[in-house]
Amino acid sequence: xxxxxxxxxxxxxxxxxxxxxxxxxxxxxxxxxxxxxxxxxxxxxxxxxxxxxxxxxxxxxxxxxxxxxxxxxxxxxxxxxxxxxxxxxxxxxxxxxxxxxxxxxxxxxxxxxxxxxxxxxxxxxxxxxxxxxxxxxxxxxxxxx
Numbered sequence: 689x690x691x692x693x694x695x696x697x698x699x700x701x702x703x704x705x706x707x708x709x710x711x712x713x714x715x716x717x718x719x720x721x722x723x724x725x726x727x728x729x730x731x732x733x734x735x736x737x738x739x740x741x742x743x744x745x746x747x748x749x750x751x752x753x754x755x756x757x758x759x760x761x762x763x764x765x766x767x768x769x770x771x772x773x774x775x776x777x778x779x780x781x782x783x784x785x786x787x788x789x790x791x792x793x794x795x796x797x798x799x800x801x802x803x804x805x806x807x808x809x810x811x812x813x814x815x816x817x818x819x820x821x822x823x824x825x826x827x828x829x830x831x832x833x
Contacts, residue, residue, distance in 0.1 A: 699828060705822040709784075712821075713756065713776055713814050715751030716784050721806070722746065723728040724792070724799045740792075744785040751781050780817035780824075788813040 723743040727734055752773045759769035788809045792798075795805050 693726045694823070695826065696822070701822055701826045705818060705825045708777070708825070709780070709821050711755065712751055712780055712784060712817065713810065715754035716747040716781055716788070716813065717810065718754070719746030719748070719750030720744065720785060720788060721801060722750075723783055724801050727799060728801060738795070738800045740789040743799065744782075744789060747785045747788075748778075748781050753779075771803045777817075777821070780821055783820065784813045786815040 690770050718800065720743045723746045724739060727739050752770075753776070755773035756766070756769045759772055760766060764772065789799070791812045792800065792805055796802060
């Protein structure tokens with residue numbers, strides 16, 4: 689029986705997976721931050737957990753939309769682009785969204801965007817799924833972009 693080891697030292701794959709993760713972060717952040725900001729500005733009384741769940745859902749939706757547009761611009765048909773966006777990075781997006789919102793909650797005590805928490809949310813949101821995206825790209829050659 690032959691044992692193979694996984695290579696975590698491929699700089700090309702790290703760069704490509706960083707690019708993929710950054711696109712995902714952009715898409716997720718649009719819906720996530722938009723939702724939190726909406727409730728923050730309107731002061732609509734809504735439970736923090738409900739705001740964060742809605743922010744995660746909206747982040748997933750905007751990320752899927754952005755990824756679908758990117759794939760269409762790379763000459764994929766709409767149906768294929770949408771299926772690819774839905775299937776390829778859902779674990780990545782969920783982990784990204786969850787850690788971003790947990791970071792916000794633990795640092796601000798709620799669903800609150802401030803000048804100092806947003807960069808931390810983005811850093812945590814990027815670093816959390818990046819190794820998974822590297823692994824998936826290296827092992828299966830699968831990426832979203």
